[in-house]
Amino acid sequence: MKRKAQISQSEEPESVQDTDIVRKKVKPLNTPCSESPETEPSFIELEMPQAQVYYYSPIFSLQDCTSYYSALASLSYWSRPIFKVHGRTSQAHRLTCSFGSTADKVYNYSGTSAKVDSIDYPHSIKIIKEKIEIILNAKFNFVLLNWYQSGNDYIGEHSDSEKGLVPQGIIASVSFGAPRTIIFKNKSDKKLTRKIVLENGSMVIMKGTTQRFWKHTIPKEKKIKDGPFPLPFIGSYYLIFQKTGLLGLGELLESLHQQYGDIFELWTKHRFIEYGLIDNGVFNNNDIHGSWKFNRMVFSNALMRPKLDRDALQWTIELIEEMESCWHRISIIIGEKDLNDVN
Numbered sequence: 001m002k003r004k005a006q007i008s009q010s011e012e013p014e015s016v017q018d019t020d021i022v023r024k025k026v027k028p029l030n031t032p033c034s035e036s037p038e039t040e041p042s043f044i045e046l047e048m049p050q051a052q053v054y055y056y057s058p059i060f061s062l063q064d065c066t067s068y069y070s071a072l073a074s075l076s077y078w079s080r081p082i083f084k085v086h087g088r089t090s091q092a093h094r095l096t097c098s099f100g101s102t103a104d105k106v107y108n109y110s111g112t113s114a115k116v117d118s119i120d121y122p123h124s125i126k127i128i129k130e131k132i133e134i135i136l137n138a139k140f141n142f143v144l145l146n147w148y149q150s151g152n153d154y155i156g157e158h159s160d161s162e163k164g165l166v167p168q169g170i171i172a173s174v175s176f177g178a179p180r181t182i183i184f185k186n187k188s189d190k191k192l193t194r195k196i197v198l199e200n201g202s203m204v205i206m207k208g209t210t211q212r213f214w215k216h217t218i219p220k221e222k223k224i225k226d227g228p229f230p231l232p233f234i235g236s237y238y239l240i241f242q243k244t245g246l247l248g249l250g251e252l253l254e255s256l257h258q259q260y261g262d263i264f265e266l267w268t269k270h271r272f273i274e275y276g277l278i279d280n281g282v283f284n285n286n287d288i289h290g291s292w293k294f295n296r297m298v299f300s301n302a303l304m305r306p307k308l309d310r311d312a313l314q315w316t317i318e319l320i321e322e323m324e325s326c327w328h329r330i331s332i333i334i335g336e337k338d339l340n341d342v343n
């Protein structure tokens with residue numbers, strides 16, 4: 001499961017509204033910008049005393065989510081942060097990286113600090129940032145990405161430290177990948193909690209006094225689907241190329257062929273729509289019909305069984321023996337024929 005969180009400063013602090021709001025559909029925080037008239041995201045405001053939290057149901061198309069997901073996953077900056085708390089060090093159960101408008105931006109939290117890995121926002125982040133800036137009518141200058149690679153990865157209960165951020169400014173968090181749950185816990189009334197599932201392409205906004213009175217966490221979700229199951233495509237260059245014959249893929253395969261020879265593996269986590277391989281079914285491991293968990297189970301059960309290894313080994317030996325005896329017979333026949341030809 002992979003996700004991206006956006007933690008940023010807004011240029012202007014928001015005013016604090018201290019109202020008890022019932023969970024409801026409300027209008028966008030601002031009028032959508034005319035540059036993007038199709039942007040009319042729907043969102044709800046969570047009923048949380050002394051907090052301003054909004055959940056935007058997906059603001060990106062499924063196709064964009066898939067492409068941002070892969071672009072973010074292939075960034076080279078990911079690392080596991082190290083925390084120092086009370087003299088003890090530990091490593092986070094997630095990967096992070098950060099980008100900022102200037103190199104001095106730093107976000108300190110829970111005994112660690114997220115420093116800017118690069119002041120060049122990767123292309124995908126630039127686009128995401130611009131989109132949310134339009135939706136929220138705000139400017140952001142720092143982004144922290146969190147990658148939860150499986151249901152075992154998590155972020156513990158915390159409030160975002162506002163040291164270095166504009167006090168009570170907007171913190172926007174966009175998610176891509178399998179849905180994960182965010183839980184908000186009130187600091188003084190421990191029983192007061194709020195839960196929301198962050199869907200692929202969705203966004204959560206925290207602002208005002210949220211950090212002061214509430215903590216939040218993305219807990220472990222052992223049962224969770226880790227996201228699209230990365231399937232190794234093992235194929236022959238000629239087979240795949242002839243089947244698809246598409247420009248781009250052909251070039252890719254050509255270079256792979258040059259590098260690795262006739263048989264190589266293609267690892268992919270993405271759908272191969274652009275290659276003309278349709279997006280349903282076990283082949284693509286796509287969860288369109290909520291079946292991918294089942295596919296994964298079948299794959300895991302089938303592939304991980306030691307019996308399969310033993311059987312596969314045995315079958316391979318038998319097949320090789322069969323082929324050898326076949327070749328042997330052919331060589332005898334050809335040998336006789338060749339001899340006849342010579343005579």
Ligand SMILES: O=C(O)CCC(=O)C(=O)O
Nearest residue numbers: 004005146155160173218
């Ligand atoms: O991943 C998220 O949505 C939340 C991350 C978060 O709370 C943080 O980085 O402070």
Ligand SMILES: [Fe+2]
Nearest residue numbers: 158159160216
């Ligand atoms: Fe946070």
